[in-house]
Amino acid sequence: xSSLLEVTGLxxxxxxxxxxxxxxxxxxxxxxxxGESLGVIGESGSGKSTIARLIxxxxxxxxxxxxxxxxxxxxxxxxxxxGDVARKSIQLVFQSAGDSLNPAYSAARNIVVGFxxxxxNSESREWASSLAGEVxxxxxxxxxxxxxxxxxxxxRVGIARALACEPRLLILDEPTAPLxxxxxATVLKLIxxxxxxxxxxxxxxxxxxxxxxxxxxxxxxxxxGRVAEIxxxxxxxxxxxxxxxRALIASAPGSAAPTQLPGEATSPIAPPTNACLFASRCGNxxxxxxxxxxxxxxxxxxxxxxxxxx
Amino acid sequence: MTAPPADPPLISIRGLTICFGADAARPPTVDDxxxxxxxxEFVALVGESGSGKSLTAHTLxxxxxxxxxxSAERLEVAGIDVLADGWDQLRGRKVGIVFQNSxxxxxxxxxxxxxxxxxxKAHGTASxxxxxxxxxxxxxxxxxxxxxxxxxxxxxxxxxxxCQRVMLAIALAGNPSLLVADEPTTGLDVTxxxxxxxxxxxxxxxxxxxxxxxxxxLELARAYAERIIVMHAGQIVEDxxxxxxxxxxxxxxxxxxxxxxxxxxxxxDDLSGIPGKTPDLNARTPACRFADRCxxxxxxxxxxxxxxxIEVDGHGFHxxxxx
Amino acid sequence: xxxxxxxxxxVTAANIRTTIAVALLAVFVVAAALGPYVAPxxxxxxxxxxxxxxxxxxxxxxxxxxxRDILSRVLVATRLDLIIAVAAxxxxxxxxxxxxxxxxxxGGWPDRIIGRIIDTIMAFPLFVLAVGxxxxxxxxISSVIVATAIVNLPFYARQARSDVSRQRKAAYVEAxxxxxxxxxxxxxLQILPNIAPPLMVQSSLNxxxxxxxxxxxxxxxxxxxxxxxxxxxxxxEGAANIFSxxxxxxxxPGAALMxxxxxxxxxxxxxxxLLDPKRR
Numbered sequence: 024x025s026s027l028l029e030v031t032g033l034x035x036x037x038x039x040x041x042x043x044x045x046x047x048x049x050x051x052x053x054x055x056x057x058g059e060s061l062g063v064i065g066e067s068g069s070g071k072s073t074i075a076r077l078i079x080x081x082x083x084x085x086x087x088x089x090x091x092x093x094x095x096x097x098x099x100x101x102x103x104x105x106g107d108v109a110r111k112s113i114q115l116v117f118q119s120a121g122d123s124l125n126p127a128y129s130a131a132r133n134i135v136v137g138f139x140x141x142x143x144n145s146e147s148r149e150w151a152s153s154l155a156g157e158v159x160x161x162x163x164x165x166x167x168x169x170x171x172x173x174x175x176x177x178x179r180v181g182i183a184r185a186l187a188c189e190p191r192l193l194i195l196d197e198p199t200a201p202l203x204x205x206x207x208a209t210v211l212k213l214i215x216x217x218x219x220x221x222x223x224x225x226x227x228x229x230x231x232x233x234x235x236x237x238x239x240x241x242x243x244x245x246x247x248g249r250v251a252e253i254x255x256x257x258x259x260x261x262x263x264x265x266x267x268x269r270a271l272i273a274s275a276p277g278s279a280a281p282t283q284l285p286g287e288a289t290s291p292i293a294p295p296t297n298a299c300l301f302a303s304r305c306g307n308x309x310x311x312x313x314x315x316x317x318x319x320x321x322x323x324x325x326x327x328x329x330x331x332x333x
Numbered sequence: 334m335t336a337p338p339a340d341p342p343l344i345s346i347r348g349l350t351i352c353f354g355a356d357a358a359r360p361p362t363v364d365d366x367x368x369x370x371x372x373x374e375f376v377a378l379v380g381e382s383g384s385g386k387s388l389t390a391h392t393l394x395x396x397x398x399x400x401x402x403x404s405a406e407r408l409e410v411a412g413i414d415v416l417a418d419g420w421d422q423l424r425g426r427k428v429g430i431v432f433q434n435s436x437x438x439x440x441x442x443x444x445x446x447x448x449x450x451x452x453x454k455a456h457g458t459a460s461x462x463x464x465x466x467x468x469x470x471x472x473x474x475x476x477x478x479x480x481x482x483x484x485x486x487x488x489x490x491x492x493x494x495x496c497q498r499v500m501l502a503i504a505l506a507g508n509p510s511l512l513v514a515d516e517p518t519t520g521l522d523v524t525x526x527x528x529x530x531x532x533x534x535x536x537x538x539x540x541x542x543x544x545x546x547x548x549x550x551l552e553l554a555r556a557y558a559e560r561i562i563v564m565h566a567g568q569i570v571e572d573x574x575x576x577x578x579x580x581x582x583x584x585x586x587x588x589x590x591x592x593x594x595x596x597x598x599x600x601x602d603d604l605s606g607i608p609g610k611t612p613d614l615n616a617r618t619p620a621c622r623f624a625d626r627c628x629x630x631x632x633x634x635x636x637x638x639x640x641x642x643i644e645v646d647g648h649g650f651h652x653x654x655x656x
Numbered sequence: 657x658x659x660x661x662x663x664x665x666x667v668t669a670a671n672i673r674t675t676i677a678v679a680l681l682a683v684f685v686v687a688a689a690l691g692p693y694v695a696p697x698x699x700x701x702x703x704x705x706x707x708x709x710x711x712x713x714x715x716x717x718x719x720x721x722x723x724r725d726i727l728s729r730v731l732v733a734t735r736l737d738l739i740i741a742v743a744a745x746x747x748x749x750x751x752x753x754x755x756x757x758x759x760x761x762x763g764g765w766p767d768r769i770i771g772r773i774i775d776t777i778m779a780f781p782l783f784v785l786a787v788g789x790x791x792x793x794x795x796x797i798s799s800v801i802v803a804t805a806i807v808n809l810p811f812y813a814r815q816a817r818s819d820v821s822r823q824r825k826a827a828y829v830e831a832x833x834x835x836x837x838x839x840x841x842x843x844x845l846q847i848l849p850n851i852a853p854p855l856m857v858q859s860s861l862n863x864x865x866x867x868x869x870x871x872x873x874x875x876x877x878x879x880x881x882x883x884x885x886x887x888x889x890x891x892x893e894g895a896a897n898i899f900s901x902x903x904x905x906x907x908x909p910g911a912a913l914m915x916x917x918x919x920x921x922x923x924x925x926x927x928x929x930l931l932d933p934k935r936r
Contacts, residue, residue: 066522081830102839110836123827127849133828139836141845173610181831188835203381204549208593209606230523233595237604274527276556277596283528286478287492 027224028055028078028192033087033097035073035248043293047073049248051087052319055192060218060225062235062256064271065245068291071228072118074245075196078226079115080104091192111139114190118197120177124169130155130180131165137187154183159213175206179213186217193218194226199234211238232275236260241325244268247291247300250319254326264328266305299331307332343510343543344370344393348406351388351397351567360614362401363388364567364622367641370543372510375534377546377554377575379590380564383611387515389564390547394430394513395423411510426456429504431533433516435496439488445472445499446484449506456507471502476532494525501533505540512537512544519548530557552596555579560647563587566611566622568638573648583648583655586623621651629654670929677922684916687734695728699885708897711904718904720893722883726904729885730912736886737916740797741866744804749859751805752812757843759813760820767817774810782807786873800879804869808862812855819851853931860927864920871913887913 035048048070055061065071076082078089080101089097096109104110117123124133132141134151143151155165158179169177178198185193195214199207215238218225227238235242236256243253244265252265263269270284286304294300295313302312309332317329351363363385370376380386391397393410408415411427432438440448449468453459459467472480475498488496497517504512514533518526534557537544548554554561555575563571563578563586571584582588591597592605609626612618619625619635627634633653643649692699703723711718717726759770777785786803793799820843823829832846871888874880880889887909894906 066524079834081833105833105836105838110834113834115831115834117827117831119827123831125828125832125846125850136832136837136846137835175610184831184835204551204590205381205593205607206610208595208604211595212601212604212606215601231595232523233598237595237598237601270524274524275596276527276530276550276552283531284524287494 026054027057027059027092028226029088029090030054030078031088031090033074033077033089034085035070035077035082036085039292045292046248046294047291048077048084049294051245051248051250053243053250053253055224055226057191057224058222059241060227060239062239062242063226063228063245064230064232064235064242066230066271068247068288069245070248071245072196073248075115075194075226075228078192079113079194080110081115111188112191114185114188114193116178116181116185116193116195116198118200120174120181120198121169121172123181124177124184126169129166129168130160130172130176133169133180134165134183134187137184150187151183154187155179157186157217158183159209173206174202175210178202178206178210182210182214182217186221190223192224192226194228196228197230200230207234214238232260232272244271247288247294249300250329251301252326252328253319254323254328258323258326262323264322264326264333265301265330266307267301268328270304299329342369342409343372343374343411344368345407345409346405348404349389349392349408350404351385351392352402353400358616360567360618362567362614363392365638366567366569368562368569368572370511370545372543373541374560375537375544375546375558376560376562377548377558378562378564379548379551379554381549381590381611383566384564385567386547386564388567390513390515390545391430393511393545394428395420396430425452425507425509427509428511428513429507429509431497431500431504431512431514431517433519435500435517436488436493438500439496439503441488444485444487445491446486448499449484449503452503452506458506458508471506472499474505474536475499475502477502492525493521494529497521497525497529498532501529501536505536508540510542512542513547514544515547516549517546518553519550526553533557551590551594563590567614568622569651570623571650573650574646577646577648581648583644583650584623584652585627585629585656587650588656621653629656670926673922674926674929677919677926680915680919681923684734684738684919687731688738689735691731691734695725695731697725697728699724699729699732700883708902710902717908718902720890720905721897724883726890726908729890730887730908733885733887733890733909734912734916736797736880736884737867737870737888737913740801740804740870741863743801744866744870745808745859745862747801747805748808748862749812749855752809753816753855755809756813756816756818757820757848760817760822761824761839761843763821767821770813770817774813777806778810780807782869783873783876786878790878795878795881797879800870800873803873803878804866807869808866811858811862815854815858816851819854820847823847823850853928857924857928857931860920861924862920864917864924867913867916867920887916 031052033048033051036044036046039045051074063071063074077084080096083101084097087097088095091109091113094109099107131148131151132143134154135141135143135147138147151165152162155162160176160179160183164172164176199210202210227235229235239256241254242256242259244251246267251267252259252263259268260272263272272278284304289300289303297314297316299312299317302308311331315331317331319327319329320333322328322333346366346368349363349366350361352361366389378386378390392403397403405416410423413422413427415423446468449471450464453464453467468484469480472483477483477495477498518529546558558575561573561575561578562569565586571587578587579591582591589605589607593607598604607626612622612625620638621634624630624634631653639651639653641649641651705723706719707721707723709715709719715725717730720726755770759767785807789803790799793802829842829846832842874886874888875892880886890909891906897905
């Protein structure tokens with residue numbers, strides 16, 4: 024079965040001070056099948072948000088290929104992508120829902136933006152209402168402006184707008200991070216329900232392992248722009264093979280054996296190409312880890328990790 | 334919840350009420366809070382937005398917003414009767430505070446060494462030639478690598494985690510008996526989070542200080558605190574030893590909060606939200622502010638706030654129909 | 657308590673100001689619309705026998721050197737002055753916003769080039785520019801409008817450029833791009849409604865200045881020429897007669913100018929209050 028999304032060799036470099044380059048995303052490969060949910064886990068500087076933006080075509084990759092439904096959409100510059108036939112099939116739900124809504128427009132009109140217009144006639148109003156119902160937004164809130172809505176309500180409007188595009192791939196960039204725990208729970212259930220009903224593929228970017236465990240079939244763990252481990256979520260979380268994944272799991276508050284990562288992360292500016300970036304903090308490092316860049320190797324069915332010491 | 338007779342409480346609060354705004358008819362933001370904390374106790378104050386947890390903790394640290402109107406029957410912190418003697422003795426000296434956004438709490442144009450020295454001088458915990466070594470010792474205590482070199486560093490040069498460590502050092506510099514940590518790791522990476530909290534716990538234990546950790550994260554509270562106080566819309570609803578709270582929550586809100594936490598759920602279907610939202614404060618707000626969201630509410634809940642009931646092991650709650 | 661009382665009196669003061677502004681504006685608009693029909697005398701018809709008469713029952717504002725009724729001329733001039741001001745401001749607003757929005761959106765070279773053009777415009781004093789325009793387009797009312805428009809354009813361009821450049825990266829703009837909005841539609845339909853308030857407030861204030869500009873240009877002989885009735889040119893004619901004692905010739909058109917500018921200024925304030933985000 025061919026995948027919905029195939030990403031190979033994805034790189035994104037930003038100019039940093041003094042002529043150096045910040046390697047935000049550095050040779051990332053992954054696939055996403057139709058109807059599948061992939062979690063993208065990483066801390067700050069891991070490149071997870073950059074990857075989300077690259078796949079959503081809000082930014083252009085420095086190198087690498089993004090194939091969506093068999094077409095190389097990475098080659099189309101982002102400023103021209105608005106007119107592409109695949110534009111609406113890939114949608115993004117932003118972390119800060121409030122900022123992602125036009126403050127001058129009502130919730131209804133913001134949802135209608137998803138249809139590609141801002142006109143509120145009886146037809147578009149009806150569609151907006153039905154989407155609002157699908158995301159659990161009370162109808163009387165449709166005429167309110169974003170600043171008159173709570174965080175959870177804003178998140179729902181953002182999701183409704185994304186759904187208005189009838190996407191096949193929905194990318195969610197930490198959609199519940201700013202929300203209260205109880206609101207987060209409701210929104211997560213909502214997203215899961217929508218995913219099942221519409222048979223969507225999801226890319227769920229998060230820093231929270233538990234959320235990814237609940238929402239995703241597979242998970243990709245990122246460290247400083249590179250893939251550390253990727254595989255089925257149950258496998259990776261119960262039997263992690265990469266030392267960083269182990270450290271992440273062990274750092275979670277409820278974990279049985281809390282450990283702390285020593286030191287600080289290597290700088291993402293001009294990092295060594297032929298070395299493992301995690302070596303300086305790794306409990307299992309060996310001299311070869313500073314000499315070769317680890318590639319992803321099979322450690323189980325559909326489960327790969329990039330470590331020289333497996 | 335109340336101290337065993339031999340050990341007088343470090344903090345004793347009765348009837349703490351905090352209001353904002355001129356409208357006398359509006360229910361107070363923090364409503365009749367009652368709290369005792371023993372020396373050396375590690376307490377977590379857990380709640381969602383609007384719960385009043387930050388206001389309560391800021392009151393203890395003596396840094397309540399001047400626009401707030403506070404009233405209490407009793408407010409004793411570390412031997413100081415605040416209602417009688419005022420806040421000055423309290424701030425920095427008896428109570429240290431660590432904020433969420435450490436970089437914003439540090440002076441950006443003053444090196445961290447100088448900022449620490451300032452605190453030592455202000456509280457008289459070190460003076461003259463003893464200051465420089467005290468600063469290095471303080472930075473070593475919070476595990477900042479290469480402290481001698483770092484004393485001349487500015488906050489802008491340090492990572493979020495480092496800034497948090499510096500803020501902890503500053504909070505501890507006055508030798509307080511209580512540390513208030515207001516969401517100290519929210520916004521930090523999970524690996525940094527666990528390092529900072531472990532450090533905080535270690536330092537607090539080493540000095541036999543009491544600590545209050547304010548957080549919205551129940552799991553975090555459980556991992557680090559012995560005792561958890563749950564607040565909802567300005568009211569304390571439950572106050573129990575951490576394990577007891579999770580094993581046997583008595584207040585419906587606590588129970589719902591636990592099932593809303595992803596860490597506890599096996600699947601998405603296990604997760605539950607909480608109906609309604611934090612109530613607006615107006616004339617129609619019920620006496621127990623969870624009443625409108627509670628499936629167990631009865632008419633009494635709207636007219637009378639349930640008094641404290643304490644059960645075995647100091648498990649306290651405010652509910653007419655506990656679970 | 658004290659602060660709510662202070663706030664309350666500020667709100668009341670603002671309401672009084674708004675009422676006065678709207679009332680005055682209404683007066684001017686009515687005068688512009690109906691002036692020619694209600695003027696007691698033909699503003700252009702000379703009556704040498706009645707020249708230089710002081711205000712009286714038959715001539716409320718007196719007569720000028722040619723015996724023309726000043727009240728009629730002031731009334732009729734309202735239409736011309738308002739048209740010049742509105743036209744100039746409209747052109748400055750649309751062209752300035754368009755230029756600035758384009759510069760703010762595109763960035764890079766277009767931004768730099770437009771920036772230099774705007775800087776150049778700002779370097780020219782109005783009168784110098786107007787003379788240049790008049791030299792190119794001829795000495796007519798159109799040149800007055802064009803010159804005034806050009807001189808007022810930079811504010812809109814800079815405001816639009818800065819606002820658009822900031823909003824371009826906003827999440828809601830990206831969200832609309834995700835839904836397939838093209839760059840032009842993003843600027844027009846997503847960004848513009850959010851950056852409009854300061855531009856609108858400025859246009860209102862600008863109207864007052866534009867009237868003053870037009871009057872000033874006519875005063876030095878550019879644009880409007882005798883015997884057309886226009887406040888500026890009337891003040892110019894009156895200036896010649898100050899020392900001979902015919903004070904009414906410049907006072908009344910001057911007062912009309914002053915009150916008109918004040919009106920637009922008050923309207924600008926009222927509009928700013930109305931569009932204040934805290935009240936929306």
